[in-house]
Amino acid sequence: MDIFYLELVLEKPQNIFYVLKSSFSSSCIYKLLYITLQVFLSMERSVANEASKATIMAEDYKKDLEFIEEVTSNVDDVQRRVLAEIISQNVHVEYLQRHNLNGSTDRDTFKKVVPVITYEDIQLDINRIAYGDKSPILCSQPISELLSSSGTSGGESKLIPSTEAALGRRLQLLKLLMSVMSQVAPDFGKGKGMYFMFISSEQKTPGGLLARFFTTSFYKSPYINCGYPCRKFTSPTATILSQDSYQSMYSQMLCGLCQNQEVLRVGSLFATGFIRGIRFLEKHWSLLCNDIRNGTINTQITDPSVREAVMEILKPDPKLADFIEAECSKDSWQGIITRLWPNTKYVDAILTGSMSQYIPILDYYSNSLPLISTLYGSSECHFGINLNPFCKPSEVSYTLIPTMCYFEFLPYHGNSGVTDSISMPKSLNEKEQQQLVDLADVEIGQEYELVVTTYSGLYRYRVGDVLRVAGYKNNAPRFNFLCRENVILSIGADFTNEVELQNAVKNAVGNLMPFDSQVTEYTSYVDITTIPSHYVLFWELSANDSTPVPPSVFEDCCLTIEESLNYFYREGRASNESIGPLEIRVVENETFDKLMDYCSSLGASMNQYKTPRCVKYAPLIEMLNSRVVSNYFSPTCPKWVPGYKKWNNTN
Numbered sequence: 142m143d144i145f146y147l148e149l150v151l152e153k154p155q156n157i158f159y160v161l162k163s164s165f166s167s168s169c170i171y172k173l174l175y176i177t178l179q180v181f182l183s184m185e186r187s188v189a190n191e192a193s194k195a196t197i198m199a200e201d202y203k204k205d206l207e208f209i210e211e212v213t214s215n216v217d218d219v220q221r222r223v224l225a226e227i228i229s230q231n232v233h234v235e236y237l238q239r240h241n242l243n244g245s246t247d248r249d250t251f252k253k254v255v256p257v258i259t260y261e262d263i264q265l266d267i268n269r270i271a272y273g274d275k276s277p278i279l280c281s282q283p284i285s286e287l288l289s290s291s292g293t294s295g296g297e298s299k300l301i302p303s304t305e306a307a308l309g310r311r312l313q314l315l316k317l318l319m320s321v322m323s324q325v326a327p328d329f330g331k332g333k334g335m336y337f338m339f340i341s342s343e344q345k346t347p348g349g350l351l352a353r354f355f356t357t358s359f360y361k362s363p364y365i366n367c368g369y370p371c372r373k374f375t376s377p378t379a380t381i382l383s384q385d386s387y388q389s390m391y392s393q394m395l396c397g398l399c400q401n402q403e404v405l406r407v408g409s410l411f412a413t414g415f416i417r418g419i420r421f422l423e424k425h426w427s428l429l430c431n432d433i434r435n436g437t438i439n440t441q442i443t444d445p446s447v448r449e450a451v452m453e454i455l456k457p458d459p460k461l462a463d464f465i466e467a468e469c470s471k472d473s474w475q476g477i478i479t480r481l482w483p484n485t486k487y488v489d490a491i492l493t494g495s496m497s498q499y500i501p502i503l504d505y506y507s508n509s510l511p512l513i514s515t516l517y518g519s520s521e522c523h524f525g526i527n528l529n530p531f532c533k534p535s536e537v538s539y540t541l542i543p544t545m546c547y548f549e550f551l552p553y554h555g556n557s558g559v560t561d562s563i564s565m566p567k568s569l570n571e572k573e574q575q576q577l578v579d580l581a582d583v584e585i586g587q588e589y590e591l592v593v594t595t596y597s598g599l600y601r602y603r604v605g606d607v608l609r610v611a612g613y614k615n616n617a618p619r620f621n622f623l624c625r626e627n628v629i630l631s632i633g634a635d636f637t638n639e640v641e642l643q644n645a646v647k648n649a650v651g652n653l654m655p656f657d658s659q660v661t662e663y664t665s666y667v668d669i670t671t672i673p674s675h676y677v678l679f680w681e682l683s684a685n686d687s688t689p690v691p692p693s694v695f696e697d698c699c700l701t702i703e704e705s706l707n708y709f710y711r712e713g714r715a716s717n718e719s720i721g722p723l724e725i726r727v728v729e730n731e732t733f734d735k736l737m738d739y740c741s742s743l744g745a746s747m748n749q750y751k752t753p754r755c756v757k758y759a760p761l762i763e764m765l766n767s768r769v770v771s772n773y774f775s776p777t778c779p780k781w782v783p784g785y786k787k788w789n790n791t792n
Contacts, residue, residue, distance in 0.1 A: 198323075198330075205320035209528070212543050213617035217581040219543040224248055227547060227596055234277040236266065236600065257551070257569050257577065257592060257601045260299045267300055273348025279598030282306060287352040288520045289746070300352055301520045307597040311355075311523040312364055314542060318515055318526045325531055327486045332405030335375045335397040335482065336489070337418045339389055339748040340382055341741075354746040355520055356410060375400045377450035385444060386738075386747055390421050392447050395429055395438075396454050397482070398465060404482040408489030410748055412499040415490050417734070419477065419506055426469040434462035476508035487511040492534045493622040496751070497643070500534050502661065517622060521604055522546050522595045528614055538611040538619035541580060546596065548580040550589035553607050577601075583618050585610045607640075630667055630755060632674045632720050635710040639754050645705035646678070649698040656694065657685035662733035664765070666756050668724070675721030678702070679765045681728050692773060699723045699775035706779070715781035722775040729768045739764060 225246040287300040343353035380392040409415040436457030513530040517539035525541040591604045608620040630637040713720035
């Protein structure tokens, strides 16, 4: 008996219809019908008994762990079967017929006739789906919704077709993650999680499909309390579903404070979401304490459903209010998480890729609690899990579960030209298409761009993620996530990607440490109004006013960044002078909150929001420039020696 689905039906029996829609095989449907029958026959006898429930759950966890062992030991066989299943299910769809696959499920034939693609190659097909064409264009199963990508680095959001079965497959991966966490997480399943979760607005396409972010879809489904790794939240559903970001954050924080002794884990989808919550507390703790002291809700919280949900938790508690007030009034907020939520065991948020810059900030706020990144997925599909979630943040790797989709990997050579920038990928020629390797054939230490074929209608689709092979779980590779979008700054022959930029900023902020200052957020753009053009970085700082940072230190930061950038950048600065001195513009506090609000108003998901590391949209640049308080330039050219290996990023 599958406790994951059983609990969902137990909570609300009519959820069986939702579960059945998310099934992806007839055998699974029969199993779920059997589960439902057993629920009604034995609810009082077994499930209501906590000991029996714990036994069932332990058995279920064991089966999941055995499943992980099996599929990671037989990677290539599983992948062949997955590809054959995908093709068999979709053999008559228009897209595969267009490429003359002719019903063949053979892997070699599939690779020979089906091209590697980007979103632009299927955008017209997706537009047809959005406008109501119900014929099997990409997928034989009905498209249930279109999932939006984050879309924060420029341009409109991509719309990824999804099916009910695809949601079921994502939930299957979450369930596997729960089983892994049950083995390693302290008091897993006990207490509550204070997770800041937000939805975004959703729209209907002309054809009547919902277009929304996956997180919005998930949080609105009945699975949120049963299928998520931390199943008991301090935030009532109504506070999560509020579309007013202030009311949602305020009410979630208020409920988290009221239940502070029950909280065993804290987090958000991305590290930025949780840090935003802590900074919200820094600004509004006085109002929150007043509500807790009096058992009332701030009049700014006007949503009736939110107020009602909060009032079920909020009671007058002057002692708790005094405690929170005393802690928040202290000069230092170091360790504020463990001070206000003393039973917290770990912080759960995505901290890989560009999110890794927030690790020092979370260490500061949490008194160095374990920071865990557990899941790897995207709007296209969920891919894998971290089988060692309590590793160091710098060592996080994800094992791709071979039943999720069919994986291929395009060797990534940075600036070598074999692959173009991730944000603007080019079409691959025949030779480059032949370079793709299968999941079982990647090489340790090598970097690849992820290419997937999914059950819901993406075929050899370039996701745009760059991964590095870190090791193996049995025969399944483990991957470090490097970046989701390759943010490009380019003036001439220079190409600076997100990883380079992040490492350069990381090197530069060391100059600020003696002054008790750090960079809390940054972004960049190329200023083409100067001759020659130059890179500009906008920095928001957390600084100690009693120890001001001298201008010369910021100039040193500029130079450190330039010294950390690639060969062609330094050549352009030091040799042919095609690039002007790098500039840092320090902006007012809360500037990046304003940036997020602006992006949200343009349709970005608050919950999935990641600060864009490069901005090209003129109104965003104007807004950032309007909040500059000081600026500094690199005082001299970076070191450059001709004859270096051009593609070596360490030079």
